[in-house]
Amino acid sequence: MKLYSVQVPEFFRASLPGSKDIQLFKGAAGIQVICSIDPTKFGFLKHVSVSKPDQYPTWDELIDIRNQLFPADVDCMMVMPKAADYVNVHENCFHIWQCPAEWGIM
Numbered sequence: 001m002k003l004y005s006v007q008v009p010e011f012f013r014a015s016l017p018g019s020k021d022i023q024l025f026k027g028a029a030g031i032q033v034i035c036s037i038d039p040t041k042f043g044f045l046k047h048v049s050v051s052k053p054d055q056y057p058t059w060d061e062l063i064d065i066r067n068q069l070f071p072a073d074v075d076c077m078m079v080m081p082k083a084a085d086y087v088n089v090h091e092n093c094f095h096i097w098q099c100p101a102e103w104g105i106m
Helices: 010-014 059-069
Strands: 004-006 020-026 032-040 043-051 093-098
Touching: 010 020, 032 059, 043 059, 059 093
Parallel strands: none
Antiparallel strands: 004 020, 020 032, 032 043, 043 093
16 A cells, blocks of 8 residues: 655644654555654654554554555564553554664564
């Protein structure tokens, strides 16, 4: 699936304080992608949010987007936080995070 870049509204940038290089993309079947470099306790890491208007993105869609937006040599993860930390701002959204290099995953 090809992703098409969309202009990032200023109010949206303001909603992600501390984040850098914020990009918005749209793709087939209504898929929307937000890509940013976000501050974490491990430094700045790439964070990609993937959503569809009426259903969850499929595994194949997630893999395709991961391959387009992250280098091949970077490990990525999807986090499932404990219930007390779970935030659901968008009903059909998944998040892909760059793994911190110091974790030495691979």
